[in-house]
Amino acid sequence: MPLSATQFLDGIAEHGIPATWDEFGTYMSQDGALVTHLVAAVREVHNTGSDQARDATLRLFDEKRGNLAAARNLFADRLVAYRESGRWAKLDAVVRSADVDQLIDSMRVHFGLHPFPSRWSRCASTSSTCASTASRRSIG
Numbered sequence: 001m002p003l004s005a006t007q008f009l010d011g012i013a014e015h016g017i018p019a020t021w022d023e024f025g026t027y028m029s030q031d032g033a034l035v036t037h038l039v040a041a042v043r044e045v046h047n048t049g050s051d052q053a054r055d056a057t058l059r060l061f062d063e064k065r066g067n068l069a070a071a072r073n074l075f076a077d078r079l080v081a082y083r084e085s086g087r088w089a090k091l092d093a094v095v096r097s098a099d100v101d102q103l104i105d106s107m108r109v110h111f112g113l114h115p116f117p118s119r120w121s122r123c124a125s126t127s128s129t130c131a132s133t134a135s136r137r138s139i140g
Contacts, residue, residue, distance in 0.1 A: 002097045002098055002099050003094055003097050003098040003099070003103075004098075004099060004102065004103075005099065005102045005103040005105070005106030005107070006106070008098070008103055008106075009106060009107070020074065020078055023074060024071060024074055024075060024078075027067055027068070027070055027071035027074070028071065030067050031064065031067055031068060031071070034060060034063060034064040034067060035064070037060055038057065038060050038061065038064065041053065041056055041057040041060055042057055044057075045057050
């Protein structure tokens with residue numbers, strides 16, 4: 001029997017997101033925020049030529065690099081542990097049994113819109129995601 005979106009969301013509501021993946025998600029959210037700030041910072045350096053703005057932008061790049069290194073290390077540790085314990089195989093079986101389209105549709109309301117949609121990610125994504133991105137652009 002396939003895993004339904006309701007079962008998936010009920011499981012998260014009941015048990016929460018596992019601490020490791022919550023931490024990983026936090027790193028990824030911070031990365032998105034840093035990118036947003038970097039876009040504004042680079043624009044300020046371009047517009048003002050200020051040494052102070054340039055130094056602030058370089059600090060943001062360093063912060064982004066450190067944040068991604070922490071995410072990479074966390075993932076690398078879990079990757080080995082999950083492989084050795086057989087957890088990846090169990091997760092793969094659950095995902096294979098899931099109605100992914102229904103899951104995506106059900107979870108769509110839980111995600112915010114990013115202020116700078118990436119053209120690259122749109123090109124590499126599914127047609128439904130591309131259509132979703134196009135409709136977001138028409139909103140704002």
